[in-house]
Amino acid sequence: MVDTAPSTNPSADVPAPPRVRPSRSGKPQGQWLVDGTDPLNHNEEFKAEDNGLNVRERIEKIYSREGFDSISGDDLHGRFRWWGLYTQRRPGIDGGRTAQLEPHELEDRYFMLRVRSDGELLSARALRVLGGISTDFGRGSADITDRQNIQYHWIRVEDVPAIWDRLDTVGLSTTTACGDTPRGFLGSPVAGVAADEIIDPTPVIAEIKRRYIGDPELANLPRKFKTAITGHPSLDVVHEINDISLVGVVHPELGPGYDLWVGGALSTTPRLGERLGAFVREDQAADVWHGVVRIFRDYGFRRLRNKARLKFLLEAWGTEKFREVLETEYLGYALADGPAPERSSSPGDHVGVHLQKDGRSYIGASPTVGRVGGGLLTRLGDLVEELGADGVRLTAHQKLVLLGVPADRVEDAVAGLEELGLSTRPGPFRRSTIACTGIEYCKLAIVDTKDTAARVIDRLEERLADLTPQLDQPLSLHVNGCPNSCARIQTADIGFKGQIVTTDDGQQVPGFQVHLGGSLASTDTEEAQLGRTLRRHKVTATDLPDYIERVVRRFVEKREPAESFAAWTHRADEEDLR
Incomplete structure (x- = not known):
């Protein structure tokens, strides 16, 4: 099917929209095929002025040679993200000032750099290249993110071209690792090797990347677009919280393929993705991915950044209309109806x-x-x-x-x-704890996360050692430095959202709001669900071990036979959760 959607350059010829869906508010929402492509805010203006992919040449030929001060504002705070670069937080700025300062006041002259892995196998040579980049350019920093990326800090713009050259030697890149783009893919870590695999997603991921990553026509989306693809029955790519997920299933007539999910995302307005009821054959998967990302590009809301995710379009349209538009306007054929994935009965971390x-x-x-x-x-x-x-x-x-x-x-x-x-x-808490970057480097963060979580793990595994035999499943503990949920706090057994809290004696200190009972990758007995928010209950960072120990012991004491922590928290009295 010919792609008749508009170019990322609004001055290009734009065909008449195939159908018009006026917004209920009457205001233009920035939907290209409804409202036209005139920018409605500054983010849309700088993307319209110059495709974000083009900044690579300026980094290589100008900024890396002339230094940080030569970088233009829209490149520094906008287009650099198209190549995985964000300025990192300047040391010494406490969390209480995060919302009070402008970005340029918070930022350092160094960068966070994100490298995509897309579920790929990292060879011995690739691991040594990644390690060498950290040692030579990042002061030894390197984190594995919950998006399967490698993330560095302390990167100078002068060193970025050399880093890209090294990554090129092992087939890795930072292309659209951030920005309003198709970001790094989640792929099953055991693709092609697991004995119980339904379908190997490796060829599909490779085909999508080959055809579409770095495509200028997909480099101006309303906002970020996240992808997950797995063929493993453990449902190991958190498929419920991605913009698009392809999940391995077996169709009774067509054999192995994928179940299509869309519209999942967390942040401050969490929403679990939904099945379209469509079965995707392996040979259709790249086209279906392309169709969904173009729907987001053409019909996604661009006027307000906090509404510019696919989940809001899905909420407005519903699954039936979304599937109809995908099939009639973007694919040109109907997808077969298909089965839902079987619920997972094993952890997806593969430890x-x-x-x-x-x-x-x-x-x-x-x-x-x-x-x-x-x-x-x-x-x-x-x-x-x-x-x-x-x-x-x-x-x-x-x-x-x-x-x-x-x-x-x-x-x-x-x-x-x-x-x-x-x-x-x-141990159960080391295995199941994840944490975002936090105030150490992130300009949005309010509290420390990595070191705080590491201290909590050590204390809990000492204090709760007597309960380990009774904890038949690891309790997921997710620690986030701000409300944006990079560490998926709403989907954890125990999730903490960083904020400044006031103690009983009136002091303002780093602390957290509590979320309890979230779950993903549904088990044999439970559906995925968002956690229960204890809005009036705050915990200081110092008190985290005491609080977690108290709640876990109450769970062990009051649970019903075989009841999960998530199920217990959703029925428990709030007093038991404090």
Whole structure:
């Protein structure tokens, strides 16, 4: 089907819209195929003036040579994101000032740089390249994010071209890692190797990337667009909270393929994605992905940034209309109806030792809250080579999975990972805790997250050791530095949203609002659900271990047989949750 949607350049010829859907408010919402392409705010203006992908040439030829002060404002605070670059927070600015200062007052002259992995296998050489970038350019910093990215800090603009050159040698990139673009994909970490896999998503991810990542026609979306693709029954890519997810299923007549989900996202207005009831064959998957992202481009709301996500368009249209538009305006054919995924009965983090379909093993290991560092990445690459393993994939839970370990080297692999601080048998809280970047580097953050979470893990695993046999499933603990939920607080058993809180004696200190009982990747007995918010209950950062211990002990005491923490919190009296 010919793509008749408008160019990312609003001055280009724009065809007549195939149908008009006026907004209920009567105001233009910035929907290109309804309202036209005239920009309605400054974000839309700078994107219309120059495609964000074009800034790479200026970084290479001007900014890296002339330094930070030569960078124009719209490039620095806008288009740099199209290549994975954000300015990081200037040290010494406390969280109480986050909302009081302008971005230029908060930012340092250094950058966070995000590298896409897209579920790809990282070879020994790739791991050493990633480690070397951290050591040589990032003061040893490197984190695994819950989007399967590697994230660096302390990056100078002068060094960015050299970093890109190194990434190119191992097939990695920062292209559209941030910005109003198709960002990095979540892919099953055990794609192609798991013995119980339904379908290998690797070819689909590769085809979408080859055809569409870096396409100028997809570089001006209303806002970010997140993708998840898995063929594993553990539902290991948090498919319910992505803009589009393709989830492996078996159609009774058509065989293995994908169930299509759209419109999931969290932030300050969380919404779980919804099934369209459509079955997607492997050979249709790239076209379907392209159709959904173009619907977002052409019909997404652009007037207000806080409404510029696909979830708001889905809410306005509903699943039936969304599927109709996808099939009639973008695909040109109807998709078959298909089954829903089976509920997961196993964790999607893949921690531990598992047998592959070829007789070798994959081994999931847990760094603490995703923090790895350049030295660790380099030594991990050496370990992969020494073992004769295939490589490493990152997970959506800030973990990593070592793949292709020969049968006679499994214990050597476990020991080698432990020596690196990567536990294959972590305690329940180390295994299940994730944390966002926090105030250490993020300009939006209000409180510390990584170090706070690490301290909490240590204390809980000491204090609650007596309860470990009674905790039959890990309790997910997610710590976020601001309301935007990069650490998925609404989907955790125990989620903390950073804010400044006032103590009983009137002092303002770092603390958190509490969310309890969220869950994703539905189990045999429960549906995915957002957590319960205790709006009037705040916990200081210092009191986190006491609070968590208190709630967990009440859960163990008052739960019904086989009842999950999430189910208990949704029926418990609020007093028991304080």
